[in-house]
Amino acid sequence: MADEHDHEHAHDHEQDEATAAPKVVGEEPDLSKGTARPITVVGNPVLHRETRTVTAFDADLSALIDDMFQSMYAAEGVGLAANQIGVDAKVFVYDCPDDEGVRHIGHVVNPVLEDLPSARRVLDDSPEGCLSVPTAYMELARPDFAAVTGQDKDGNPVRVEGSGFFARCLQHETDHLYGYLYIDRLSKRDRKDALRQMAEGTPRYATVPNE
Numbered sequence: 097m098a099d100e101h102d103h104e105h106a107h108d109h110e111q112d113e114a115t116a117a118p119k120v121v122g123e124e125p126d127l128s129k130g131t132a133r134p135i136t137v138v139g140n141p142v143l144h145r146e147t148r149t150v151t152a153f154d155a156d157l158s159a160l161i162d163d164m165f166q167s168m169y170a171a172e173g174v175g176l177a178a179n180q181i182g183v184d185a186k187v188f189v190y191d192c193p194d195d196e197g198v199r200h201i202g203h204v205v206n207p208v209l210e211d212l213p214s215a216r217r218v219l220d221d222s223p224e225g226c227l228s229v230p231t232a233y234m235e236l237a238r239p240d241f242a243a244v245t246g247q248d249k250d251g252n253p254v255r256v257e258g259s260g261f262f263a264r265c266l267q268h269e270t271d272h273l274y275g276y277l278y279i280d281r282l283s284k285r286d287r288k289d290a291l292r293q294m295a296e297g298t299p300r301y302a303t304v305p306n307e
């Protein structure tokens with residue numbers, strides 16, 4: 097997920113952050129490990145089909161997660177799915193604020209989005225962006241709460257939940273691993289607008305050219 101999200105929210109919490117260090121849920125990755133890789137963009141087949149379930153919780157998986165964090169930070173994103181660096185595997189990473197100014201950091205392997213009881217479905221229609229649709233932003237209504245179950249890199253079960261912008265991120269990244277981009281959830285007209293924005297902009301990070 098791209099980073100130009102909630103400048104209003106960031107502004108809301110400016111004062112809190114000036115007086116207290118922002119709360120962090122999760123652990124910052126070791127940035128001495130891993131290498132940033134270029135980002136795949138809409139049209140690349142790896143983004144448009146369901147990725148493979150991870151079955152090997154080994155050193156390769158750890159190395160992939162290291163590369164994913166590096167790639168996400170290099171592109172100034174707040175979330176990244178493995179197929180966004182061309183890898184066909186169900187893994188995403190995130191370093192994303194929620195609407196209360198809490199910073200969430202982590203990874204989920206084989207994520208599955210929990211169904212929400214309809215009573216909890218409050219839609220939020222903030223703007224959304226994606227590193228794989230560079231320079232485009234469109235409003236998209238999504239539930240303002242989400243929970244994902246899956247595994248960590250060692251195969252232990254994990255559950256991650258969040259609200260506000262972080263809920264959006266969890267939904268967005270899980271969608272990626274099932275072959276969906278946020279623009280696939282837009283009206284035809286909004287999708288066209290997003291693709292036009294992308295055509296007119298220049299990404300500030302390395303991308304994989306489409307054939």
Ligand SMILES: [Zn+2]
Pocket residue numbers: 097098225226227228268272
């Ligand atoms: Zn994305």
